Each structure stands twice: as structure tokens, then as C-alpha cells.
Amino acid sequence: MKDYKFIGKDITRIDGLEKISGAAIYGDDIDFGASMLHAELVQSTQAHAIIKSIDISEALKVKDVYKIFTGKDFPYKFGLYMKDRYIFAQDKVRFVGEQVAAVVARTPGAAKRAAALVKVEYEPLPAVLDQMEAIAEGATLLHPDLENYPHVPWFFPKPGTNVAHWRKTRKGNLEEGFAKADFILEDTYTVPRYAHCAIETHVAVGKFDYSERLTVWSSSQSPHTQRHLFAEALGLTHKNVRVIAPHVGGGFGGKAGVTMEIIPAALATKLKGYAVKLRYSREQEFINTYQRLGVVAKIKMGVDKNGEITALDHKIYWDAGAYVEYGANVVNAVGLSAIGPYRIDNVSIDSVCIYTNLPPGGAYRGFGYSEMLFGLESHVTRMAKTMGMEEIEFRKKNAIMEGDTTAYGAKMNPNGLIECIEKATAAIDWGNKPVPSDPNKVVGQGFSLLWKAPAMPPNASSSAFLKFNEDASINLIISGMDIGQGYQTVMAQIAAEVLSIPPSKIRVETPDTDRNPYEWQTVASHITWSCGNAVKKAALDAKEQILTLINRVYNYPIDDLYLEDEAVKCITDNKFKLLLKDFVVDGIMTSDGTFKGGPINARGMFMPEFSSTNGDPETSQGGHPNVHYTVGAAALNLEIDKDTGKMRVLKAALAIDAGKALNPDLVRGQITGGLVQGLATVLFEDMRYDANGKLMNPNFTDYKIPTAMDIPDEIIPIIVEVPQPDGPYGARGVGEHTMLPAAPMIANAVEDALGIRIKSMPVTAEKVAMTYLDSNRQQKNHE
């Protein structure tokens, strides 16, 4: 293996000091003093209704109120993959919490006081709060004019129904596959909605100046995508729209695309000269940003007596909410990948995106794979048990290998799935359960595989500028967001490795779309891979400029020159050494006193030119929609109190194939954080709606996210490295994947410990205790 200086090393985060010292600027720090106005939303109290009238007269009388805007002021539609969304509700509201109007005032308090006085008269319509009801015959339609909505070519809406997109994947012959099966298991699994709960709520400031230039500061994972959607929706040219993304206090997918940021952007265009800030309260964060989609999954799997999976029929019905402009791509991604990391010849997948009168679904760490894997990995464990094979052996037998075909026909990339399985099971001593700490408790072991591909348009690209400063320090100008994963540090490591400059001499700033080059979005766990390739190319461009200059001045062949310790050296002349700081800006003085060279400015770009969404709409065969999959395996020991149902993770191991861990410490951080987040979604989080579509727990009182008290006793992060051929130094993404195995792993451990199978998330202490109690009662009755 090649010996690297900075790649694969536990380099300290380059943004650490800025963050811990308080120097870092966040969205809410943006201030314009007296010319700053504050917006507050008037939000729908109805899940589905016609807006009869809006009376703003009383609200306008409130002191310090400046203006009030409604849907009439902004008759525009927008959306990332499907234009089905409005800046403010037009004639109808489609979920409780939808923005109907905005009050703009000189203080946040005045805006809030006035917002409470805006009177909206509604004529209620029947609300559809469940995806299975929404696709039933005669269901009320949320979008009667669906056929007119522009969307990307790989979506297949069904006008006249509530189906916004239906991804069908067909491979082999399903009937023959089931005919070959000796065992068939069929069941249904359900997953509720979840909230991201980033500690920083959404915040954005819009400013439209008298030269008609729009600047938006926003807490965002997607500054360039935001600029594009603002320009499109508001009818502006891209050069006149500038998005500045300060540091982000957590994203988890919730700050991908555009949600509330378009509101202050749009309001600003009607308030020339002022800046308008909208900052969400925690409650608003819960009710009107993207949420993770809810799922009902019906799985039918066939296995022959040798343990080979002969057929899989996977039907997934998604509660995608009132607007699916982003969420439909979650549905699409899973519809291509719902075989899990298995080699299966006969497959049918239906992934159905369904409109409901609940808040819009969208990106959430895992992009639908957590929801899909809860069912599939629960089912696989049960399938193994049904046919009498040890579940790890069963998985190994069917594990997808390099060169196997995926559900849509493309070849699987190199991967270390078997190594992950072996290392994860060894780490918790699979098969040997620890003794429970007291007689009220039992211990179970649970296991799950994971896989996920980045879900991206085929032309999603990254780019990088790199400029040298006089002392050979570097400004690396890129447009991804450090949302905790360590992006800035890892990008600096890549440039450092190519240019022999230590990462501590490289500054990576948060993006400004005026100055930083294009980046699609910081989503899909693609940023290390995609932007890493762009940065590497930029660094190689700089290196080439440097070596070409040396060649021009000193006549050493370029192939004999190399960079080491911030200097250019030559393999044929060990006395030659020219420090980068001596020429990367000022150039090199030659004997006649003239200078050669000049400032080194470099660029790099990466687009996966092999990717294509041109699959057959009926089978998905033919395209290459996913660039690669990252795989892994996880296992845990779970102690359960039989009487209270309370659970405690004694030890959890997660092995993931990172291709190449560019910064192992940061990868271990992702594994730990992702696993804890995943465990919370299965053990105690969930969003609960009442019969009127109102969220009952829009707060941390009743929506629980983990504290230090809820961390497993021991987490063992395991890095496997089977290089990704087209990744920077072999790297591929791991960020989202680390939470994927948590839910099925817990459900499997509960069954192992207590003999009960829970098929709906979350698997709370209450659910475990009551299910166990029922099973004991039934057993007693039986006896």
C-alpha cells in the first residue's frame, strides 16, 4: 500500500478552533441593524382546506408591523425534482403548518403578535392522512392538476390519483423464482415519520438591494441549488442571485434543497433595501421543514433449501406528504435498491410515492434506506430462521459481490461486504451472549447488513478552485458544507497530499456562490467522493503548473520533478530544492532579472460521466442511475428488562467499507454518531399526528433525541478498505450509512432475547414490554 503523508491520517479538524472559540459565524449571526426586518409566518390550522379569505386588517394595526404578504403576492411554483410547491399557499392549504401569509415587522415580537391576528377563513376538505387510504379508490386528490407539473424525466406520476411517482424495478422472472422456492415468507413492516432535529433551526436572511441584486444568507447544505431555485422561482438571472452559506449547526438532510429559505428570499424582493430574516422556532422546525417519509413495506421472499434467495417481491408505499418535490427522489432511490446488499435473480420492486395531507417529506440521513432496511433486514433474519439456516451464514451465502448484477442490471462495484460481516460479528463475539446483569433481564444479539448508493441526478457535479498565497499557504475554494462530517478537513488533506503542504496551511471557507465554484449539494454521502475528486484535480492542476514552470526555468524534465515538504525537488539532482513559498505568487527571477511564472491558481471539476437515468420505466433496466454502493455490517448485544421493556445496548459494532478512510478518526466519528442517531429512531423517536393531521409532539418534551445517558456502553467502529476505483485515493462515502442498520438490528435482537417479533418502528420499551406480556398470556392460554 502506498505510503501517504496526510491521507489516512487522523488530522485534527481545520475548522475546530473557529468553532470552539466562537469565531464561527452562523446564519442567525447575520445582522443589518436598523435595516433588518423580521418575518413571522401565519400557518395553516387545517390539513386540507380551501382558503376562503385572509383578513390582515387587525394585524396591520400592530405597532412596528411593516407589511404583510400572502400567496397572491407570490404566485410561483418551485421544486427540486418536481415543481409542485408554492412559496405561500395559493387557493388551498394541504397540511397543518403550511405557510399562508407572512408578517414583516421591525422586531420578532411584533411580527409574532401580528401573525396571531391575521384571520384566515377556511373551507375544510376531506384530509388524507395515511398513504394506504390515499391510494384507495375514491380518495380525495391533493393535486388534481398533477399532469401539468414539470418534473425530471425519471419520475412517473399518475395523474388522477395521489401517486406522485412510481418506481418499478423488474429483473428475471418473479413467478419462476417463487416456484423454485422451498420456503416463502411474506409480511408487512411499518415505519413512522421522523424529524432531523438539528440543534440549529432553519434560518435565512434575504436582502434585495436597489440594483436588484438578491443576496440570501442561509443555513444550508445546498447553496448552489438554492441559488438556482431562487432564480427560477423568482424570475431572476443567476448572476444577480447570491447565496452565502455560513457555518451550519447540523443538517442531516433537513437543510438540503430549499424549504423555508425561499420565503425571506421572496419577501426581500418586495422590500428593496431591507434585509428580512426568518428564523424558525423549534415547533416550526418540526412542523414545516422536510420530514423523513413514513413507510408501509410489504415483503415476500422465496428461498430454496440450499439457502439461496430465489425471489423477492418488495412493495413500498411512502407517505410523502403534501409536496414531494424532493421526497419523490427518496422513493426513486429506494425503488432501485430495495434488494439490499443481496444477489437476487428474480426481483420485483414497486416504490410508490404518495401524496398525503401531512408535511412534505424530503431528504433525511439515509435517504429512505433506513426505512427500507428495517423491513428487509428484519425479514432476512426471519427468513433464515424459517428455513433453518444460521442468519449470518444465510447472509454470506446471498451477499452481493463485485460483478454481480444489481436490481437494475448494472454491475456491483468492488466491496468488502464479507469482511465487514466477519469483523462485525467477531467484535461482539457473535453466538456467545453475555450473561445478563440481573434475573429480570435477558440479552439478545442482533445483526443487520447495510447498503446505500448516493441518489443523484446523473450530472451532479463538484468543482474546486485552489490558489496559492505568498507563504505557500492555500485557499481552497469549494462549495460543499461542513455539516459535522469533517468535509473541510478532508478536502484540505487531499490538496495537502498532492501538493506536500500540511493541511494546517490550507484554509477552506464556507461558500459564497458569487465566488466559489459550482457544487451540486452536500447530500447523498457523495461529497468526499465527488468533491474530493474535484479537489484532487485542482491540486494536480496546480502541481502541473508548478512543475511546468520549473521545467521552463531550470530545464529539468517534468517527469524527474516531484513535490516534497513544501518544495520542488528533482530525482536526478538531489541538490535541487526550490521552496514553493519562493515562487508560487511572485514567480522565479531569471538571470536577466525578468520573472517567469506568477500566481498559481488552479481548478478542478468532477462529473460522473458514466451515470445515466435512461432505464426502462417499466423495469428500470438499462441505465446506470447509481454511481456505486457503500456496504457494511453491524451487530449488537442488547440487554432487555423483561418487565419494563427498557433496553440497553451493551456493545455495538459497525463495520463499513469506506474504500479508503481519508481521515479514520472522522470516519469513526461518523460511525459513532450515525449509530447513536439510528438507535434513537428505533428506541424512542417518532412523529405522531392526531386525527386532524396535527403533529402532537413538535418539541423535545415529547420527541426524544438521545442524550449522553442513551449511548451504548461500548461502540466498536470498524473500517474496511476495498478501494473505490474512481474515488479520491479509493474513498467512497460513509456519512449516512452509519445509521442504517440500527433499527432492524434492534428488532432482531429483541426477537433473539424474548422470542417476539416487532414489525413496526419505533421499538419502544413500552412496545417490547406489552408485546412480551401478550405473548406470555397467549402462551399460558394455549397451555
Add this chain to the structure above:
Amino acid sequence: MAIAHEFSYERPQNLHAVLELKDSYRNRALIYAGGTDLVVNIKEGMVKPELLIDIKDLPELHKLCLDNGTLYIGAAVTFTDLIDTEFVFQACPMLHDACKTVASTGVRSRATLVGNICSAVPSLDSATPLLCYEAVVHCASVEGTRNIPISEWFLAPRKTAIKDREVVTGISLKIPKEKSTSVYLKLGRYGGEDLAQAGWGIWLNNAYQYRIAHCALAPIPSRAAVIEAMLNGKELTPQLIEAAVALIPQEINPISDIRSSKEYRLHVSGVMLKRGLLAAIDRMEGRVVEPAKLLGGIT
């Protein structure tokens, strides 16, 4: 999140001034000590006071002492004060246990026990020790003082026996002279701070007298009189514990809400009563008990 409601603020320097203000504003003035409930309620528009009377400058309200078998807790004493005071744990272990389960470290450093009982939510952890130690709530108004037994304090969810012109100045608990001990068990949804799904407080003495109280299992926190009567005078045996558990449906009247179903509350109450009684015996016999770990889920 902005506070839309506008109000006046006073920080009087003596109790008389507090009582005068309260007398003239009545229910339009609210007392501000920790503010951990109050400020949230104002933000959410649940209360709209004209005046907040901040009582934190009054030294007598910070009094926390144990005199002649009476534990006195002033109205401005915080949960952290109570947790950090050794004689509180010695005199009233259940109060120590309960205080440690209220909210989070940050909130406990501001929130007061008296504020807690004035909020009077059904899931009030601190009510169980007050009920078991038969606390007295000291109220004052311009007309004089009034002592209200805790058993008459809670009237309904979020409703107490206090009158509009009154202010609570403190609470006192009688610490029994004989050898006794107590424990509080709380069930929450996870390891972090939570409102109780169920709470059980158990007191017993060396003469096999029992006092048992619960919260989050009825409209108001209450004593379990039927169970106490059945247990009193008897040494604990497994059979006796089972008999006590069997009486639970007669004692509690839980509802289903977002925190728990009624069925789980009924079921888990039996587990808590049983483990609580055993833990109390452990404490009586000098063994160290960590109530937070008794229900599982926590290391």
C-alpha cells in the same frame, strides 16, 4: 423564539412589597422564581400575565434548613440546592431521588421545588415525597399566613388550593423520629430528562408502617391509601408484595397519552411498586440503592 406577549417586571426587596403587588394584581400577576415553566408558558401564549414579580432577592425565601425534625424549603430553593444538600438526602431520601429526576442539570439549577408544586402537573415527581412526608405548604398574603396540608393542595391538573392574592413562601416536611427510609422510582421514555410515564414513591419505617404515593397515574399525584392499609403492620414477603401489586387497579386511574398507554402504565406500576418496596428494604438495611438503574435501560 420571540416572546410576543408584553408584561411588566418587578423585583421587590421585601416580602411585604411582594404581597402588596400580588394583592393589587391578583391573577394578573405571576410569581417568577426559576421561570423554567413560566417563561415557556409565556412564550407559548399559555399565560398572559400583566406583571411578573421576581422573588429571588428575598433572602428568607432561599432558606433551606433542618430544625427539630422539620425540613424547611423556601420558595426560591432550587432542585440543585436540594440535591447538593447532604442533610436533605439523610432526612428524606425520596425527595433527593425525586429531585434528581426532574428535568436536566441546567433546568434544575434554576427551577424551584415550590414552583414545581405551583405548576401542579399530574406527572409531578416532587409531589410523591411531599405526600409521603405529609408536607405543609406555607402561603402568605397581605391578610396573613395560611398553612395548607399537601393532601389538600392539588385540586386538579394544573390547579391548586392557592388563592389569587396568595404567594407560597415555603414548604415544611416532618421527618419521622423513628428509623425510616424512602425511595422514588420514575419511569421515563429514555435515559435523558423526561416527564414521568409513571412515578412511585415509597416510605417505610421500622414498625412496618408504609406510605406510598404516585404521580402521572391519576389526575393529581396521590397517596395509595388502600395499598398502605393492606401493608401496614406487616413484614414484606413476596406474597405480600404480590397482594399489594394486585390492588394497583383500585389505586390509580391512568390515561393514555403521548408518553404512554394506559395499559403500560397499569402494567409497569406493578413492576415499580414491587421493585420500589424491595429497594426501600435495601435502603433500610444500609445497602446502596441507585433508583435510576432499577427499571433497566441505564448503565
